[in-house]
Amino acid sequence: xxxxxxxxxxxxxxxxxxxxxxxxxxxxxxxxxxxxxxxxxxxxxxxxxxxxxxxxxxxxxxxxxxxxxxxxxxxxxxxxxxxxxxxxxxxxxxxxxxxxxxxx
Numbered sequence: 003x004x005x006x007x008x009x010x011x012x013x014x015x016x017x018x019x020x021x022x023x024x025x026x027x028x029x030x031x032x033x034x035x036x037x038x039x040x041x042x043x044x045x046x047x048x049x050x051x052x053x054x055x056x057x058x059x060x061x062x063x064x065x066x067x068x069x070x071x072x073x074x075x076x077x078x079x080x081x082x083x084x085x086x087x088x089x090x091x092x093x094x095x096x097x098x099x100x101x102x103x104x105x106x
Contacts, residue, residue, distance in 0.1 A: 025053030038087040045089065048096040055103050063106065071106065078102075 024031075026049075028040035039045045056075060060068050078099050085091035 024049045033083050034086040035083045035092060038085075038089060038092055042089055042092075045092055045096065048093070048100070052096060052100055052103070055100065059103060059106050067106070074102070 024036075024040050024046050026036065028036075031037045031040050039049050056071070059071055063071060078095070082092065082095045082099075085095055
């Protein structure tokens with residue numbers, strides 16, 4: 003029993019890291035899409051990559067274009083959330099959004 007204690011403590015210490023893997027706090031995921039992204043490693047990675055690209059663009063764009071990018075992102079989030087927990091739909095939305103961001 004005591005031999006398992008260090009392993010248990012180590013694993014318990016990793017739980018907060020898993021909860022923060024997406025670009026948002028997965029412990030606060032409220033929509034079916036957010037929960038699905040947190041539960042799927044591939045979608046989770048896509049979310050992280052998209053967030054990095056989005057933030058990078060915001061930093062580089064002039065104010066007017068950055069404002070348009072923020073508006074586009076809000077619209078995209080509505081489209082993403084309309085997928086619910088459908089992984090195929092979510093994957094397609096992420097691929098489309100990344101392609102769109104690469105056009106800036």
